Amino acid sequence: MNSPVVSNTLIDLPSGAVILDDSRPAPKRLPTPFALKHQLPLDAAQTAQVAAHRHSIRAILNGEDSRLLVVVGPCSIHDPHAALEYAERLARLAAEVSDQMLLVMRAYVEKPRTTVGWKGLAYDPALDGSDDMAEGLALSRQLMREMVRLGLPIATELLQPMAAGYFDDVLSWVAIGARTTESQIHREMASGLGVPTGFKNGTDGGISVACDAIRSAAHAHRHFGMDSQGHPAIVETSGNPDTHIVLRGGHGGPNYDAESVAAVNASLAKHRMAARIMVDCSHANSGKDPLRQPAVFNDVLQQRLAGDRTLIGMMLESHLFEGCQPLSASLKYGVSVTDACLGWASTEDLLRDAVNKLRYR
Structure with missing residues (x-):
């Protein structure tokens, strides 16, 4: 019923040249991603090394590698x-x-x-x-x-x-921060990265936003973006299965203790999500005191030594x-x-x- 209106509107658009009045300062051009990568390339050995590191991190996330992942x-x-x-x-x-x-x-x-x-x-x-x-x-x-x-x-x-x-x-690893985990744009970006990615819990300390982000990033998307030549493009992604949650505390205090980790695991199980948790030892978990980071790190380490294999790593x-x-x-x-x-x-x-x-x- 609405199609004639749309059609008439399109027909009535001016056919001549349109002059846009824009008094803003002219933007400065940046090199395209392709140009910068061509200027500063990775050689074959470095490319293979990055691929091997990503494989190792995926193996840790999937429980195939028993090592502790430490981003420091x-x-x-x-x-x-x-x-x-x-x-x-x-x-x-x-x-x-x-x-x-x-x-x-x-x-x-x-x-x-x-x-x-x-x-x-x-x-x-x-x-x-x-x-x-x-x-x-x-x-x-x-x-x-x-x-x-x-x-x-x-x-x-x-x-x-x-x-x-x-x-x-x-x-080899990417973080999506507490302020941007809720962003649809960042979830779409993560779905096409091909890099293991950690989503931080929200600044309020809750994990629901991060869980939503993980589920979203796991799916394929079509979204507005930029190609390697710097042109606006429709970007198609296949989804990122190598994601996990990063606990960084929140306004209510830290969330690295055994009770908090158990609650996170229960929530992940409820939503049928992979149980793989990284703890950020700074931010609200340390009260923004860097000298408290070792205490947080050692607490999480003891939980892991006590048998909690869902704790796959820490950040310092x-x-x-x-x-x-x-x-x-x-x-x-x-x-x-x-x-x-x-x-x-x-x-x-x-x-x-x-x-x-x-x-x-």
Whole structure:
């Protein structure tokens, strides 16, 4: 009944040239994902290594690999030199503990903001508000590529879906943050990544949003997106079966204790979802106190040693030196400019102690 109206409306559209009055500043062009990948490619060995790391993480998620998955590194990367020094140390430690742990390097180059603030290396690599995003994308990819060269699996939080195409071939694990887990756009993106992905519980501490996200990401989607050449496109995805929940606490407090984990497992079972849980030892689980992260880590480790195999891994925010600092003209080397982190010495001691407990349980 409505089709004639639609038809007449289309016929009545002007046929001549349409002049759009837009007084906004002209946008600056960025390189396409294809162009940046061509400029900074992975070689065949690195590509095979990323595939092997993804396979190992999938095996841990599916219970085929008994190792503990540990995503560890700076809250965010602001200094490539300090990040690479951290990565070199982590690579050496990863080789030593590889019988019991798979260590994954946090390479977070985007940071979510409740209001305003520095948004990460990909946005503002000079840390001065100049927002040279072309340089930020190139620097971020180059840095991740160097970490892969060191033999490390790479993890990041994908915040801006348009940025995902610049890094998707380098990543072995992806986080979807507490603020974006509810986003349909991020669920669609995750469904086509081909990378193991952790969805964090909401900032209120509830897991229903993350469970919905996992179910959504497991399905195929058609959605608006961008192809590798930077053109608007209809993107078709096949679904991502390699997803899991990440517990990071909430407004009501932590959710890493045995009682909270049991409640999460009961909810996952009720919804017939795979029981695979990672605990983020920072954020609300540590009360935003980096020195409490080891206590959270060891509590979860004891639950795992007591037989809870649904706990597949942990996350730690760690840098060369503990604490954090505000952005300024003179920054301390190896200290976070976002969330406060555990220092390297404490991190290394924590992981070595955990490996000994796992080896001689």
